Amino acid sequence: MENYGYGLKPRSDQKQDGRLVSETRQSYQIGLVTGEVITVKKRYGEPNYVVGDLVQLTEQKGRLVIERLLTREQVVKKAVNHSLKDYRQLEASQILASNVDQLFILIALDQNFSLSKLERFILVFQQDGQELHVLLTKKDLCSQVDDTLAHLSSLYPHIRFTALSIFDDQSLAVVKRQLIPQSIGLMIGASGAGKSSLLNRLLGQDLERTEAVKKRDGKGKHTTTGTTLHVLEELDYCLIDSPGFKGIDSQEVVSAVSLFDDIVALADSCKFSDCQHKTEPGCAVKAAVVSGELSKEKLDRYHYQADNIKQFTAR
Ligand SMILES: Nc1nc2c(ncn2[C@@H]2O[C@H](COP(=O)(O)OP(=O)(O)OP(=O)(O)O)[C@@H](O)[C@H]2O)c(=O)[nH]1
Ligand SMILES: [Mg+2]
Ligand SMILES: [Zn+2]
Missing domain, CATH: 2.40.50.140 (Nucleic acid-binding proteins)
Incomplete structure (x- = not known):
């Protein structure tokens, strides 16, 4: 072809x-x-x-x-930065990219790794019609890669997690195999997560500028300022690099289902339709924790995100 x-x-x-x-x-x-x-x-x-x-x-x-x-289908909206006080500024051009078939969320396995940030990215950005991949970057900086992967996969068995390093050709080959030919992929993530570095490695040339993270707090320097689509010719693939997010809030309703599908399904059997699975009687979710069907950690994660996301919906 x-x-x-x-x-x-x-x-x-x-x-x-x-x-x-x-x-x-x-x-x-x-x-x-x-x-x-x-x-x-x-x-x-x-x-x-x-x-x-x-x-x-x-x-x-x-x-x-x-x-x-x-x-213009399968759009990905920008994350909202609530430090922008001006609502018109917020509203202007909310779309980050369109016609996105595959979404790659990049999170670094460095000292700033946070499970709640990872969960929030998935909850806010996963949508139907887009294949989601979570790329755990900088695995060379983490001494417990296998344990972390095993933990994440046991909590969220339906999410694809891949650990990689730009210095490890084998993990780069794994990422390459995930790219479906003739599709468009978008990379998102915090500044310094390694989006542009990964793009350059996949391209085989340094077309995007990269910059070391700050020594003080390990955060990125917002090096990439615009969204750019690059062609990976060998793979017949278009990959979009984007500027790192400052925050990951959403103005839209965030559904629990992308991450907590098991809890959403169990909640159907709770006595109260608006059950928070905290102290209510007849709670099927808590019963599942008691019976061992659901892990306590998973329910704790659910409560943490439900309490911290403004427009969280239990369905
Ligand atoms: N040790 C290690 N460092 C990496 C890896 N990938 C990227 N880096 C480094 O992380 C720093 C930030 O990388 P960038 O590619 O600029 O990050 P970015 O996500 O594009 O950041 P923004 O453009 O600011 O959003 C650079 O110094 C990279 O060399 C990796 O696999 N291992
Ligand atoms: Mg960049
Ligand atoms: Zn309940």
């Missing part, structure tokens, strides 16, 4: 399609079926386009411009 650029199919009717690759204040970079990337000027009054959008181009005064949006 022949590979075409940017996941585009050639059209016979003279129309030219493009894939939005990145943007600056004044222009968009658009990938073409030929593999070429062109710059098109933003036009006053046109809608906002986002990385991953499939667009139709048209010639105007001898230059290509975006005529219309063709496909």
